[in-house]
Amino acid sequence: MQFETENLEDYEIKKAVWDIIKKFDTIIIHRHVRPDPDAIGSQCGLKEMIKATFPEKTVLVEGASVDDLEYLDTMDYVEKDLYDDALVIVTDTANIKRIDGENYRMAKQWIKIDHHPLDDSYGEVEWINTEASSCSEMVADLWLTFPDEITMTSKAARLLYGGIVGDTNRFLYDGTSPYTMKVAGELMTFDFSYTDLNDKMNEIEPTTSKMMGYALEHFELSKDGIGHIILTQEILKTLGVEDSDTHPVVPFLGKIAGVKVWAVFVEQPEGTYRCRLRSKGPVINIIASNHGGGGHPLASGAHAKDMKEIEAILNELKANV
Structure with a gap:
């Protein structure tokens, strides 16, 4: 057809x-x-x-x-x-x-x-x-x-x-x-x-469910709808998961009421951070491209070399809402 x-x-x-x-x-x-x-x-x-x-x-x-x-x-x-x-x-x-x-x-x-x-x-x-x-x-x-x-x-x-x-x-x-x-x-x-x-x-491993529980408990949401969580290597080790296990958390956090834009930062073994950025309206792929990444207007990925760059990404997201 x-x-x-x-x-x-x-x-x-x-x-x-x-x-x-x-x-x-x-x-x-x-x-x-x-x-x-x-x-x-x-x-x-x-x-x-x-x-x-x-x-x-x-x-x-x-x-x-x-x-x-x-x-x-x-x-x-x-x-x-x-x-x-x-x-x-x-x-x-x-x-x-x-x-x-x-x-x-x-x-x-x-x-x-x-x-x-x-x-x-x-x-x-x-x-x-x-x-x-x-x-x-x-x-x-x-x-x-x-x-x-x-x-x-x-x-x-x-x-x-x-x-x-x-x-x-x-x-x-x-x-x-x-x-x-x-x-x-x-x-x-x-x-x-x-x-x-x-x-x-739709299936998740038991360790992933523990991580999602942790993410719900520690997810930070600002009054203007910017949400984020930082998953360090120490946290991943404690939860018994790796970076590849964290992707189910990203759409899951978008279900929280009041979230407009959200970011999941996952520390890599060398100390940098993988950044998954999502939005319910504001365009974010330009921000991602400013930080070594790219993607779709409402779903992008980026990289942060340290906590200072994470803060810069969050400030850019805030200015864009």
């Missing part, structure tokens, strides 16, 4: 992407470091679509394995010399420095597929759609644009559906459009249990 939602420019860039994919025998797909479900979903979902359409092609996914996302899919081992004549596709990655892996630079050609506001421009072909809820929606849209050429499978549909669910927070975020729901509905017609997948994505 093809939805009539695109203009000629949209169609032409998708046609260019698909025409290049058809030309290469070896395709290696990358995504960003510290992946979320959309990064894995778009990366591995695209792989499954290409493999189903062209079984003779070598299609691999590159990046560090992530234990808590292996219910979606796992990464391949990619030999360095495969890049020499390969096409590299990078999904869901606004900045070159956030691409997981280094050998992509050796590829014969690059394609960038992303739904974040343009930050770094890279690749011979860039398909950027900031109106899409997720990169997984974009990959599914590629299939819906060329349904007679591209084969969708149950595995690919499950991956792309999971990516959409992850980046829309189960269709709750503003980025969810009527077209997002149509795409999700089309993917749900394939043979996979979206109920089981939703349950798995």
Whole structure:
């Protein structure tokens, strides 16, 4: 099924992407470091679509394995010399420095597929759609644009559906459009249990529940609606969790009444801080870009080298509300 939602420019860039994919025998797909479900979903979902359409092609996914996302899919081992004549596709990655892996630079050609506001421009072909809820929606849209050429499978549909669910927070975020729901509905017609997948994505470990309790108790909320919490290495160690376990806290804290903008600062082993920034209205990605990060207007990431920079970020958030 093809939805009539695109203009000629949209169609032409998708046609260019698909025409290049058809030309290469070896395709290696990358995504960003510290992946979320959309990064894995778009990366591995695209792989499954290409493999189903062209079984003779070598299609691999590159990046560090992530234990808590292996219910979606796992990464391949990619030999360095495969890049020499390969096409590299990078999904869901606004900045070159956030691409997981280094050998992509050796590829014969690059394609960038992303739904974040343009930050770094890279690749011979860039398909950027900031109106899409997720990169997984974009990959599914590629299939819906060329349904007679591209084969969708149950595995690919499950991956792309999971990516959409992850980046829309189960269709709750503003980025969810009527077209997002149509795409999700089309993917749900394939043979996979979206109920089981939703349950798995909603599951938290007992240690994470302890951390969420700690976060509720120690979350600081100012009278103007700026909320934040700082999770130091000492706190993480006490709670028995790591940085990768902290992501469920971020949407959870946004449910507190009165919160307009909130930030979760997680200390890294070297003493710097990873910053997750979220908003219910004020644009925050410009602030994130001021501190080595970026992202969407209402959901971004940044970095702080010390407590002084954390204070600077909070002051910028306050001035923006």
